Amino acid sequence: MGDVVESDILRHGAFEYIRIHDYSNYSLELFMAYDSVVIESNNRDFVEKLVRSIRTHNHTDVYLKPIFLLKSSKVEDPLINNLIDGVIFSIDQLELISDYVKQILLRIKDFVFVKSISLEAEIISRTINLMVSREKTELFAYLYLNSGLGYIYPEASIQFSPRDEHNLLSILDTAEQEGLFTSDFNDRIYLCTNCETGILSYREVCPKCNSANSKAEDLVHHFSCAYVGPVSDFKNAIDDELNCPKCNKYLNHIGVDYDKPSLLHTCNKCGHKYQDYHVKAKCITCHHDNDVENLLPRTIKNFYLTKKGRNVAYHGFISTSKDFNEIPGTVRFDVFKTMLEYEIERLKQNDATSNIAYLTISNAGELYSRIGIERQKILISEMIRILRKNLRSSDFIAFYSASTLILSLNDIPTKIANNILNDVVKITTMLLKKNFKNVEIHIETFATPLNIEFSHEIQLQQLIKRFETES
């Protein structure tokens, strides 16, 4: 082991590169001080380990760092290939990459980093940041041996250990549902029912005892006497002739005298004879022997970043809409829409006023990253509790995003609805002051009467437009 020495600080133009050898003594935090990392090593394991630890680092100044390999040959490994920014063959070639490094660093400068409230949101946002900083729009699945699924999405799978990679599939599906990606079909895979990895060993086994230890021989059907039996019943010790054990006739021509309708298996363990074997899939990871009918089918897709997805890098990504489905006292946004539709129908029969409203934390990104994920969840559920205490059971609430609630406040004048919201803001602000020192919360609210002349969709759109332009 040696420390990073002056000769490992490479300068070209405005940039400083730090060169790392497989014997270098370095810490990942050290990389923050340099514009790019150059890895000089032909040790594949070392390169993968270092690239992985950079790309999974918590700090944005490390995980988005441009990485180059300084070596004599091209890289074939799809994981490393997609996670580095290029290969140079000598230090002189720094000149060729400096413009590319500049582009990456400039893009990252415009990114907005917020703390995501769920693992899903964090994985999505890290993946997209890595892609957008390199102007990539395609997230491809590559066949890969050292993967829990047999497939990797380099920019995303890197965030998981192989055993947990299956979690990524549903996260990417969520991202697609949120409109961040589109996709097309790549392949179908089957996963172990016990541990959800996909490296399986398929075997034909005895239907009685599940042993794969069996021998197979042809089954022979003699046409003239209708005898059916394994070919060994027809053989003799002297020559290659086949004679029927039932009628003793010589079997001359296949297709004319006899045929071979199938294979007969004999289990070497329990002696059972069978034509229809079972297929079992033994999991290499957890050793569970799966019935193939029960394996978990999954679709492997290739994903393509949308414009909305690209914006994740420039606006931050706090949560997926799924993150709020389970908070007590709220309904899902799609359920909210349906309830609002009914409320408008109800108003048509009654002479009453109901209101739609929003409550939005205008500094959510900053606030959430300061108080951390756990406390953020506490804050949100506390806020919902205060709201519910001040509302009636006929009122309903849904999360529009991690920072905005949409409400329907029914059968009260709009002025009262606004007063209630103001009270909630006061209580929440006080609560936050008490529990989190030096943290400020800015909440904006707005209530407006529901109009029976317009559809719920249009009225929601107008409401959403209002707080999106205000914030």
Ligand SMILES: [Zn+2]
């Ligand atoms: Zn398994």
Ligand SMILES: [Zn+2]
């Ligand atoms: Zn058996």
Ligand SMILES: [Zn+2]
């Ligand atoms: Zn016969």
